[in-house]
Amino acid sequence: MNLLLKNIIDNDNCELCGSSAESPDHMAMHCPFAAPFWGHLGISIPPLHIPVMAFSSYLLLCVWQLWKHRNDKVFSRLIPSLARLLATCKDEAKL
16 A cells, blocks of 8 residues: 555655655665665675566565475475575576
8 A cells, every 4th residue: 555645654755764765676675774784684685697677576486485395394294405495496587
């Protein structure tokens, strides 16, 4: 829901940096406050080898594959494998 359109807030500036309209894209990739956060975690946002528009889809794909990998352990008793998880993400993304 857009809180600005519903007159719940007066402006849609980012609460962390105040400089841009707040959006998921801004918060994840463009906010000057968020960039150092990702950097301290060792994550480049967006990764240099992935176009910006594709990054959010890729991130969601990886989170989904991680969840499915977890379910494979719970329901199929497969042993977790980082190599298998990474290969699945790459295969699904066609990277």
